Amino acid sequence: MxxxxxxxxxxxxxxxxxxxxxxxxxxxxxxxxxxxxxxxxxxxxxxxxxxxxxxxxxxxxxxxxxxxxxxxxxxxxxxxxxxxxxxxxxxxxxxxxxxxxxxxxxxxxxxxxGESALYQEPNRPTTLPLDKPAPSIDFSGKTFCLTGRFVFGSKFDCEETITEMGGDVVQMPGQETDYLVIGELCSPDWIHTTFGRSIEKGVELKQLGHPIAIVSEEHWVNSLAMG
Structure with a gap:
């Protein structure tokens, strides 16, 4: 046995x-x-x-x-x-x-x-994945993911601003993320960086039918003034 x-x-x-x-x-x-x-x-x-x-x-x-x-x-x-x-x-x-x-x-x-950096000021990331037209942004109860470098300030400053507006911040986009905000500053080799991976993940989520919006820092900042 x-x-x-x-x-x-x-x-x-x-x-x-x-x-x-x-x-x-x-x-x-x-x-x-x-x-x-x-x-x-x-x-x-x-x-x-x-x-x-x-x-x-x-x-x-x-x-x-x-x-x-x-x-x-x-x-x-x-x-x-x-x-x-x-x-x-x-x-x-x-x-x-x-x-x-x-x-x-x-x-x-x-x-x-990334050659568009030679023709833009500041050094902007690709605009390929941005929602067009840019959607309205609500802050209260919404979840944000920030990627890239921001003209607005440090990532901590941006996260603190979102929190003060009633929103939450995550480090990588997921199924519960409402907005992926792309910073205006990046290097031409962004595509294989963590920054690029975050954008790729956001695009994949959209393709799977998740209602994540991908917006620029400029649009996000303008929405702060309106909020």
Whole structure:
């Protein structure tokens, strides 16, 4: 009897070890996939910087970028590549890239690469994920997540202001977050920073149907005056 019990115990132990190994394997594969996606996004950013170096994006360059994304489907649905890809498909569906579309694509690529910092003051983050039109902001009983650096002041100052207005603050956006506020100051390499990860999480929540609003610091500050 004791031998059978012992055998059963070994079986359970083996099953637990197998489960742990499976979990570790899944985690490792997930991390590796994430690294591959990051490298591909970096490669796309490099390609985009080369394209916009002369301040012009022509039809052939637009087609090249669209085909490159098509050939790397693993990031075609990942923000911010998905935003760029949708716009490219829309622009190229009639076979002509108009002058207005060329200018819009140039600005979009500048946003993607951080090169828009050269044309803006202060050094603004990409505007790609912001809600348009910007929604009204309520403070009382609402949950905010702040990401990036703020002209308004330190993150502590911003959090204290929200608390005084009756709101709550969390460090990362989640299902209960009402507003993700993006600071006006960032560096051109924001996309793989904690700042960029927070924005990516906010976009994912929106895509899953959660009613999180993504707004700029400027809109948030204007709402403070109205609140």
């Amino acid at each position: 004791s031998n059978l019990a012992a055998t059963g115990g070994y079986a359970r132990d083996d099953a637990e070890v197998g489960s742990r190994r499976l979990a570790v394997g899944k985690t490792t594969r997930s991390r590796n996939a994430g690294r591959v996606q990051d490298r591909l996004i970096d490669e796309l950013i490099g390609i985009s910087r080369g394209v916009i170096a002369d301040g012009v994006v022509d039809e052939n360059e637009a087609i090249f970028i669209a085909q490159w994304i098509e050939n790397h489907r693993e990031i075609a649905v990942k923000w911010p590549v998905n935003v760029l890809y949708v716009r490219l498909v829309e622009m190229l569906k009639d076979g002509i890239l108009s002058e207005d579309e060329q200018q819009e694509l140039l600005e979009t690529l500048r946003d993607l690469t």
